[in-house]
Amino acid sequence: MTTTTTDPTKTKDNMDPPFHISIIGGGIIGLNLALGLLNRNISVTIYEQAHEIKEIGAGIGISFGIQECMRELDPRIPEMLPRIAVLGPDTLQWVDASSTTEDFGLRGEGKLFDMRLPMGEGFYLCHRAELCNELVKLLPEGCLRLGKRLDGFEQGSENAKVVMSFTDGTKVEADAVIGCDGIKSRVRNLLLGDENPASKPHYAKESAYRSLISMSKASSILGSYSSVLTLWIGHGASIVTFPLSNNKYLNVAAFVQDNNKDGWPDYHKHTVQASKAEIMHAFADFNPRIRRLFEELPDEQNRWGIFDTLDYPLESYAYGCVAVAGDAAHGSTPHHGMGAGMGIEDALVLRTVLERAKQKLSADPAATSKKIALSRAFETFDSIRRERSQWLVASSRRQGQLVKWGVPEIRNKEDFVRDTQERISKLYGYDWRLMVKQSIEDYEKRTERKDR
Numbered sequence: 261m262t263t264t265t266t267d268p269t270k271t272k273d274n275m276d277p278p279f280h281i282s283i284i285g286g287g288i289i290g291l292n293l294a295l296g297l298l299n300r301n302i303s304v305t306i307y308e309q310a311h312e313i314k315e316i317g318a319g320i321g322i323s324f325g326i327q328e329c330m331r332e333l334d335p336r337i338p339e340m341l342p343r344i345a346v347l348g349p350d351t352l353q354w355v356d357a358s359s360t361t362e363d364f365g366l367r368g369e370g371k372l373f374d375m376r377l378p379m380g381e382g383f384y385l386c387h388r389a390e391l392c393n394e395l396v397k398l399l400p401e402g403c404l405r406l407g408k409r410l411d412g413f414e415q416g417s418e419n420a421k422v423v424m425s426f427t428d429g430t431k432v433e434a435d436a437v438i439g440c441d442g443i444k445s446r447v448r449n450l451l452l453g454d455e456n457p458a459s460k461p462h463y464a465k466e467s468a469y470r471s472l473i474s475m476s477k478a479s480s481i482l483g484s485y486s487s488v489l490t491l492w493i494g495h496g497a498s499i500v501t502f503p504l505s506n507n508k509y510l511n512v513a514a515f516v517q518d519n520n521k522d523g524w525p526d527y528h529k530h531t532v533q534a535s536k537a538e539i540m541h542a543f544a545d546f547n548p549r550i551r552r553l554f555e556e557l558p559d560e561q562n563r564w565g566i567f568d569t570l571d572y573p574l575e576s577y578a579y580g581c582v583a584v585a586g587d588a589a590h591g592s593t594p595h596h597g598m599g600a601g602m603g604i605e606d607a608l609v610l611r612t613v614l615e616r617a618k619q620k621l622s623a624d625p626a627a628t629s630k631k632i633a634l635s636r637a638f639e640t641f642d643s644i645r646r647e648r649s650q651w652l653v654a655s656s657r658r659q660g661q662l663v664k665w666g667v668p669e670i671r672n673k674e675d676f677v678r679d680t681q682e683r684i685s686k687l688y689g690y691d692w693r694l695m696v697k698q699s700i701e702d703y704e705k706r707t708e709r710k711d712r
Contacts, residue, residue: 277301277302277303277618278618278621278622278625278630279302279303279435279436279617279618279621279630279633279634280303280304280305280434280435281297281302281303281304281305281434281435281436281437281438281614282304282305282306282307282422282424282432282434282436282437282438283304283305283306283307283437283438283440284306284307284410284424284437284438284439284440284441284446284447285306285307285308285439285440285441285442285445285586285588286306286307286308286310286313286392286396286404286406287392287440287441287442287586288320288388288391288392288395288586288600288603288604289440289585289586289587289600289603289604289606289607290306290308290440290441290586291306291392291395291396291399292330292333292334292337292395292603292604292607293333293438293440293585293606293607293610293611294306294399294403294404295333295334295336295337295395295398295399296332296333296334296607296608296610296611297610297611297614298334298399298400298403299333299334299611300611300614300615300618301618302611302614302615302618304403305402305403305404305405305434306399306403306404306405307405307408307410307424307426307432308404308405308406308407308408309407309408309409309410309441309446310406310407311406311407312406313392313393313396313404313406319385319386319387319388319500319502319504319511319513320385320386320387320388320391320597320600321348321383321384321385321489321597321598321601322341322345322383322384322385322386322600322601323381323383323598323601323687323688324381324382324383325381325601325688325690325692326383326600326601326604326605327341327383327384328692329601329604329605329607329608329692330604332608332692332696333604333607333608333611334398336398337395337398340391340394341384341386343394344386344387344390344391344394344505345384345385345386345391346384346385346386346502346503346504346506346507347382347383347384347385348382348383348384348385348488348489348502349382349488349489350378350379350380350381350382351376351377351378351379352376352377352379352489352491352680352684353372353373353375353376353377353488353489353490353491354373354374354375354376354490354491354492354493354663354676355372355373355374355485355490355491355492355493356374356375356493356494356673357492357493357494357499357546357547357550358493358494358495358545358546358547358665359547360545360546360547360548362547363548363549364482364483364485364547364549365483365549369484372484372485373490374673375673375676375677376677377677377680377681377684379684379688380688381688385489385502385503385504385511386504387504387505387511390505407428408426408428408430409426409427409428409446410424410425410426410427410441410446410447410450411425411426411427412424412425412450413425413437413447413450413582415579415580415581415582420631421433421434421435422434422435422436422437422581422582424437435581435630435631435634436581436582436583436614436634436638437581437582437583438582438583438584438585438610439451439582439583439584439585439588439589440584440585440586440588440603441588442586442587442588442591443461443567443568443569443587443588443591444460444461444530445584445587445588445589447582447584447588448460448574448584448588448589451579451582451584457571457572458569458572458573458574458575460527461567461568461569461591462567462568462569462570462571462572463518463523463524463527463565463566463567464566464567464568464570464593464657464660465517465518465519465523466515466516466517466518466566466593466660467515467516467518467524467563467564467565467566468513468514468515468516468563468564468566468594469512469513469514469516469534469538469539469561469562469563469564470511470512470513470514470562470564471512471557471558471561472504472509472510472511472512473509473510473512473553473556473557474508474509474510475503475507475508475509475510477556478501478509478510478553478556479510481549481552481553481556482501482510482549482553485501486501486503486510487503487507488502488503489501489502490502491663492546492550493663493664493665494543494545494546494664494665495545495664495665496516496517496542496664496665496666497514497515497516497517497542497543497546497664498514498515498660498663498664499512499513499514499515499543499550500512500513500515501513501553512553512557513594514539514542514543514554515566515595515660515663515664516542517664517666524565524567530564530565530567531562531563531564531565532562532563532565533560533561533562533563534561534562534563535559535560535561536554536555536557536558536559536560536561537559538561538563539554539557539561540554540555566593566594566660567591568591568592568593568653568656568657569589569590569591569592569650569653570592570653570654570657573590573650573653574589574590574646576642576646577589577638577641577642577645577646578635578638578639578641578642579638580631580635580638581631581634581635581638582638583610583638583641583642585603585606585607585610585641585645586599586600586602586603586606586607587599587603589606589645589646589649590602590646590649590650590652590653591653592652592653592656592657593653593656593657593659593660594656595656595657595659595660595663596652596655596656596659596683596684596687598652598656598687599652599656602648602649602652605645605648605649605690605692605695606641606645606649608692608695608696609640609641609644609645609695609696609699610637610641612696612699612700613637613638613640613641613699613700613703614634614637616637616700616703616704617633617634617636617637617703620633620707621633628707633707636703636706636707637703639706640699640702640703640706641699643702644695644698644699644702648690651686652687655683655686655687658683659680659683662676662679662680667679
């Protein structure tokens, strides 16, 4: 017989909360969201299917604006960044690596890059796993439950809780559930069903090879390029390199356009075994220094399929008292380096509207039910976040084509910079304070309109 339990977690001030939130997924977004909710005395538990927190991928960029969002969630979060991250440049810098004859090492310090785009502010570059490890340390004991793979959930009628069932046979109740379980989200799949193409991400016709190379080896090959974020572009392929772990390693992410009509071999497995020889073949027409860098890679490699939600976007991020956020809602390719940042913006809106719901329920519990208060909060989240986050998915896909010289109307470096600048300004010039203000206003209008 299966027993359904209600999670006993209290708020950080040890008071009984007006509602309890369950987060599915203990990655960067789930952890930031949980810390933000706890910082506002909102009860929360994270359920993570893995038996240890281990982020997939390597490097992540955190812009100044996203650092401010983190600070608003919990001031302790950005305080950790100087310990684990390298401060990146305030300018995006590209090198056309399709020249097979030029020796980049002969360029002067002022002529290293073919294209430059000032952003007005720098950003931190860090390893995903190191960031997750530091975030976990900030959680109170008992907040994170490992080895909990979601099997299903049920939303009951008025005033009923959401009942989650896990593959270990347990069932847990919560007032609301937020799926932060990544691009292959189980929550999204359960909400929409297998037959709905939006229930799963789709292959973006691109794959990647990711590695860390010791800085001692990388610097001897790339020279000054190894100490800064460098974007290498070429026909049909591109590379991103930047220092990590206090300049101990060079993060290398190599992207290759996939012209195979059969698509990715297995949706359920986003990585397949590969080899250094495959990488050397894919970058055969790149500059010799790049090829020398790849020669330092181990013979055995993994090839990562790049998936996103562009072809079948969600029509809503809110489904009653269940919502999805981050890559679970709007998984994107990595070419703007803002996938995690967009999810942290999501977390800030969710924190904001759930705090308003808490205030309303605490002030007058009889005025409205928890279910209505929480579902309206999620409706506001969807209204505020869906357009911007889905725009990122489309823009990142375009940027991935652009850095491979795959956009027909972009024929020279001037057009390249202009096209990129138009979209980058929307990302890094975003007014997150206005976003918070609009979230509060939208939630208040929904509650006033529906309470009448």
